[in-house]
Amino acid sequence: MEFRDLKSQYQRYKTEIDTAIQNVLDVGSFVGGSEVKELETKLSEYVGVKHCITCANGTEAMTLLMMAWDIKEGDAVFVPDFTFFSTGEIVSFRGATPVFVDVDRDTYNMDPVKLKQAILKTLKEGVLIPKVIIPVDLFGLPANYLEIMNIAEEFKLKVLEDGAQGFGGSIEGEKACSFGHAATTSFFPAKPLGCYGDGGSIFTNDDRLAKLIRSLKVHGQGEDKYDNVRIGVNSRLDTIQAAVLLIKLKAFENHEVKDVNQVAEMYNNRLQGVEKQIIPKGYTSSYAQYTIKLKNINQRDSLQNLLKESGIPSMIYYAKPMHKQKAFSELNFVNEDFKVTNELCDTVLSLPMHPYMSSNDIDDVCRIVNEYVCKF
Template sequence: MEFRDLKSQYNKYKTEIDSAIHKVLADANFIGGEEVAILEKRLSEYVGVKHCISCANGTEAMTLLMMAWGIKEGDAVFVPDFTFFSTGEVVSFVGATPIFVDVDKDTFNIDTIKLERAIVKVLNERKLTPKIIIPVDLFGLPADYIEIEKIAKKYNLKVLEDAAQGFGGSINGKKACSFGDAATTSFFPAKPLGCYGDGGAIFTNDDKLAELLNSLKVHGKGDNKYDNVRIGVNSRLDSIQAAILNVKLTAFINHELDDVNRVYKEYTEKLKDVVETPVIPEGYISSFAQYTIKLNNKQERDTLQSKLKGEGIPSMVYYVKPMHKQGAFSENKYEDKDFEVTNKLCDTVLSLPMHPYLNAEEISLIIEMIKHVFKTI
């Protein structure tokens, strides 16, 4: 059994994927080919924004925005404590200070009440200048952008939606990657929409920002790549990955998002009285990058994971260490008591196999095994 079954996906779309790759090989147009332009247009239309700027990966997508917005030493950027390292890394990379904020115990996303408290605290200390909020659409569920955007407006902050895991999610019909001043996503293979390597994209309705980003991602180019008007980076999505993503995007739209939500409903219906299952607020749709349950304590979580492994059922812990305890951020001082929810989640969450190609037999096996384990512990 696969945790995220890319093999079944490939076998289903083998003809289309192989054909798309072979076309790029035959055309020998490997960088910036028509496949990239087609993908960017399709992605912007799907999300509902004016511009999609593809790049090398999701981390660089956020880094490019840090550069475009001039974020630097002395600036404060607010980041959820329970997330992947890169969301805080891009802040420190440009010399700014990540301010970690505890998360909501039900949605796993940034706690908006604690977010505002953190902003006020930074303002009162007068050591840093608040600049950006980076909410993360964790495990596929969009963050609470209704409240986040109100807070951002109140304190004159930008919002960068980190939708690395969230592509395909929505709030009242408004798609992930369309919130805030700009949004980013990742095409890492295991993401809801993934390629066969690294890839990422930025989404925005800001014409000038899009123009600047298209320059920054190609060595700060001006009219052409040999006219360099600013210092930039080399961060491009290659044509083969774009060709693969064009095939996968069609599958994602046609059935994959619906299929992962079918699996979510099956899991939740059968497990809700056994473990704490994911909470999806009314009006929200998750793209379920992960299906994450909560156990009562670390021992119970670790026992369940071990028993599942013994039966050939893979599972993962996202995340074993909170951001504020990462050694890379040790020069910043954080109070452990400010992260009560995150600290507990790191000890109690477990993600089960989740992808559009889970069949009824596999789902039933996972559910019955979890029920069996809880009869013995």
């Protein structure tokens, strides 16, 4: 059984994908080919924003926004404590300070109440200047942008939607990566929409910001590639990856988001005795992961071992919170401020999840989980 079955997806679309790659090889335009521009147009249309700027990966997408917004030493950027390392890493990379925020017990996403408390605390301390909030659409579920945007407006902060896991999700029909002042996503192979290598993109309705990022991602380019008007980076999506994504985007739109939600519904109906991530009314998840909570770390780890013995892969996202990462050890945090994150790190377990999962495979997973949990 595959955790995220990219092989079945490829076999279904093998002819189209192989043809798209061969077309790039035949033309020989491996960087900046026509497929890149076409992909940016189609992605912006899908999300419903004016601009999509592709780049090398999701981490650099966020870094480019930090550069464009001139985030620097002395600035505070608010990041959920329960997320992948890169969300905080890109803040420190710019010399700014990540301020970690505990998450909601039901959705696992940034808790707006605790966010406001963290902003007020930072202002009271007077050492850092609050600048940006980076909510994460964890496991495919968009964060609570209604409340977060209200808080951002109150304190005059920018909001960067980290949609690396959330692409394809929505709130009341509004697509993930359309929230905040700008958004980013990742095309890492295991993401909801993944390529066959690394890739990422930035979404925004801000014309000036889009123009600046297009310059920053190519060495601060001006009118041509030998006219450099600012210090930038080299961060481009290559043409072969764009070609692959054009094929996979069609599948994503046509059936994959619908199918993965049907898999989630089967899981929800068949699993017993475990907590699941709550999808609020009006929200749709793209289910980058399907995650359950066990009672404690021993029960979680024992279940993972049992699944492994049965040939069923599972993953722990995430075993260590951001505030306990060694790379952030010089920052001052109070462990008690992250009660929910600490609990989740000891109890979450992600099960196999993808649009091509069979009912029989779901039955096999649920049977083992249910039999194990009923013993406790």
